[in-house]
Amino acid sequence: TQLLEQSPQFLSIQEGENLTVYCNSSSVFSSLQWYRQEPGEGPVLLVTVVTGGEVKKLKRLTFQFGDARKDSSLHITAAQTGDTGLYLCAGGGGNRDDKIIFGKGTRLHILP
Amino acid sequence: DAGVIQSPRHEVTEMGQEVTLRCKPISGHDYLFWYRQTMMRGLELLIYFNNNVPIDDSGMPEDRFSAKMPNASFSTLKIQPSEPRDSAVYFCASSLFYEQYFGPGTRLTVT
Numbered sequence: 020t021q022l023l024e025q026s027p028q029f030l031s032i033q034e035g036e037n038l039t040v041y042c043n044s045s046s047v048f049s050s051l052q053w054y055r056q057e058p059g060e061g062p063v064l065l066v067t068v069v070t071g072g073e074v075k076k077l078k079r080l081t082f083q084f085g086d087a088r089k090d091s092s093l094h095i096t097a098a099q100t101g102d103t104g105l106y107l108c109a110g111g112g113g114n115r116d117d118k119i120i121f122g123k124g125t126r127l128h129i130l131p
Numbered sequence: 132d133a134g135v136i137q138s139p140r141h142e143v144t145e146m147g148q149e150v151t152l153r154c155k156p157i158s159g160h161d162y163l164f165w166y167r168q169t170m171m172r173g174l175e176l177l178i179y180f181n182n183n184v185p186i187d188d189s190g191m192p193e194d195r196f197s198a199k200m201p202n203a204s205f206s207t208l209k210i211q212p213s214e215p216r217d218s219a220v221y222f223c224a225s226s227l228f229y230e231q232y233f234g235p236g237t238r239l240t241v242t
Binding site for chain 1: 135172186
């Protein structure tokens with residue numbers, strides 16, 4: 020059974036600090052996605068990474084896919100209160116009919 | 132585009148009652164997914180469809196749950212009879228490629 024483990028489960032830091040959250044698996048994924056979910060809303064896609072070692076940047080957010088395509092990290096520089104939310108990673112196979120597996124998420128709280 | 136539309140947004144019902152959740156996917160998307168989210172178990176995939184045909188329903192917890200997609204613009208998730216342990220937020224999502232677009236969810240409370 021494919022599983023995605025996210026760490027830490029909870030993180031509370033001051034505005035302006037940097038942070039990194041992780042998404043790990045023993046399985047290889049063809050693609051990996053990061054979503055952010057705010058209270059009372061559905062998850063919103065941030066990025067998709069497909070190539071081992073790939074790095075993508077979205078303003079202050081940097082996403083990296085591990086060389087072996089088993090893990091990924093999300094780094095936030097100079098966190099802002101608007102970054103508060105639940106960050107979910109999701110891994111997919113090479114075919115669109117393959118299930119997408121979600122991790123349980125990292126709940127991030129940025130203090131003003 | 133209006134995005135994925137779900138109704139109702141909130142549902143409170145008594146144990147034993149039938150509950151029907153509704154979803155309208157984004158026009159043109161050929162995949163539709165139903166998820167359930169709880170604090171304990173996170174986001175769980177229940178069932179997904181491709182071109183209105185169910186592909187994998189192995190995540191449906193038991194026979195009390197059923198899902199249909201009669202056409203490309205509408206899907207339902209039905210729970211009959213409902214139980215307190217079904218209380219959760221239920222999301223519908225649709226996709227055209229790998230990226231999924233989620234609706235706002237239905238918060239179901241079964242008392």
